[in-house]
Each structure stands twice: as C-alpha cells, then as structure tokens.
Amino acid sequence: MRVINVNGVFYDSNAYLIDAKRKALVDAGIDGTRVLKSLPPDLDLIVLTHCHYDHIAAVPEIVAATGAKVALHEDDVAALKSDHISGAAMFGRRLPALRVDRVLHNDDVIDLGNVKLTVIHTPGHTPGSICLYDAATRVMFTGDTVFEGGSFGRTDIGGNPEHMINSLETLAGYDISALYPGHGNPVTTGVKESLRASLANARHMLF
Ligand SMILES: [Zn+2]
Ligand SMILES: [Zn+2]
Known part of the structure; x- marks a missing residue:
C-alpha cells in the first residue's frame, strides 16, 4: 500500500x-490549497479519523475540487x-459546513479495491x-489517539480518559508494522514498544 503524507505543517494535521x-x-x-496540490483529481473518499477542526477544515475545498465523498464515525x-x-x-475559527456521506461504525470495511x-x-x-487498519500490510492510521514517542491524544476537548486507556489497550493487541498518526512522524520501528509506552x-497521567 502506497501512503503519502500530503500535509502536516505546524499545528495542522x-x-x-x-x-x-x-x-x-x-x-x-x-x-x-496546500493539500490539493498533492492530490489526484480522482480522489474517491476522505476518511476523517475524528471531528476536530485541524483534521476537517479543508474538507469542503477538497470536496469542491475532487467530488470526493466524506466518511466519519x-x-x-x-x-x-x-x-x-x-x-x-x-483556533479562533468557525466550522465550515460539511456533509458526511458515509457514517462509519466499528468493524466497517472501507473497500478501496486493492486495499481494504x-x-x-x-x-x-x-x-x-x-x-x-490494513491487515495486508499491517499499517495502522491512528489519528489523534496515539502518536510517536509514547504520547497519546489529549482527552480534554470532548474526550474521556477511561475510554482513551481502553482504546490504547485495544491498539496494543494489534500486530502493526507502521503507525501513521494525525500529527508528527510515523512509527516504523519498535511499534509495539511505542504503543506500550503510550499505554503506560x-x-x-490520566489516573
Ligand atoms: Zn489533531
Ligand atoms: Zn484531535
């Protein structure tokens, strides 16, 4: 599976x-505008890892340019x-109007043809x-749930510390070759250790 990071400057996701x-x-x-420079015209789908502004604000502009559908839990x-x-x-901003075309649930499969x-x-x-999670390549996209270096997402913007710990336990049970977080660098070596450190x-910190 070919994965290209087309953004991630400063506080942007x-x-x-x-x-x-x-x-x-x-x-x-x-x-x-920056993201669109690296996108193909036939973008099919935007999958949002969660609802936060720094992950979703560019959606209307990208949808207008590509006609991509939008998926969110x-x-x-x-x-x-x-x-x-x-x-x-x-961020001192207002949310853009945004339509969700596909509402996601746990265990749903997003079929991209040769990638599921x-x-x-x-x-x-x-x-x-x-x-x-892509089981074929064992790649995991984690949004703001977990990052490199044993860190994890804050729980004070509509989150829940107990749920965060449960979710980190869930992730620690997966066999992962590369972890692509919503901010910072991917983790491609020692993923299990990194996840265990985040959980610890x-x-x-949360209790
Ligand atoms: Zn974020
Ligand atoms: Zn977030």
Whole structure:
C-alpha cells in the first residue's frame, strides 16, 4: 500500500493519501490549497479519523475540487454542529459546513479495491475517534489517539480518559508494522514498544 503524507505543517494535521485503486485521503488538515496540490483529481473518499477542526477544515475545498465523498464515525457526527466540541473555537475559527456521506461504525470495511481498511472505534480523544487498519500490510492510521514517542491524544476537548486507556489497550493487541498518526512522524520501528509506552503513560497521567 502506497501512503503519502500530503500535509502536516505546524499545528495542522497530517493528511495521508492512500494511492490505491480507489484513492482515499485519511484526514484533510486545515489548508486545502496546500493539500490539493498533492492530490489526484480522482480522489474517491476522505476518511476523517475524528471531528476536530485541524483534521476537517479543508474538507469542503477538497470536496469542491475532487467530488470526493466524506466518511466519519457516527459518534462524531453531532460535533460538526459545534465550534466548541470540534475545537474550531480554539483556533479562533468557525466550522465550515460539511456533509458526511458515509457514517462509519466499528468493524466497517472501507473497500478501496486493492486495499481494504478496517474501522476500529477508538474513543477517548473524541467519542467517535477511529483508527484504520490494513491487515495486508499491517499499517495502522491512528489519528489523534496515539502518536510517536509514547504520547497519546489529549482527552480534554470532548474526550474521556477511561475510554482513551481502553482504546490504547485495544491498539496494543494489534500486530502493526507502521503507525501513521494525525500529527508528527510515523512509527516504523519498535511499534509495539511505542504503543506500550503510550499505554503506560496514559495509565500514569490520566489516573
Ligand atoms: Zn489533531
Ligand atoms: Zn484531535
């Protein structure tokens, strides 16, 4: 599976293009103009790992240019109506109007033709946070649930510490070759150790 990070500057989120038969973008970031420069015209789908402004603000611009559909977990759809729950207010901005075409649930499979991504519901950072797993290559996209260096997503913008720990336990049970987080660098070596460190830190810091 070919994965290209087409964003991730400063506080903006990473946006990963999955260059499969059907092309998908995992998160959109804030700056649509920058992301669009690296996108194919036949982008099929934008899968949002959660509802936060820094991951979704560029969606309308990308949809207008490519006609891509938008997918989000059911438990984060309501947040698209709130500048506070979505974190837009933190950036001093308003949420753009955004339509969700496909509402996701745990265990759903997103079929990109030659790539099949499984939706793993990992609440904690937000109620509807998801990770996406490609079993064929053991690649995991983690949004803001877990990052490199033993860190994990904050739980104070609509999240829940207990759910975060449960979700990190879920992720620690997966066989992962590469982890692509919503911010910072991918983890491609020592993924298991990195996840265990995140889980230990979360248990220590959240309780
Ligand atoms: Zn983020
Ligand atoms: Zn977030």
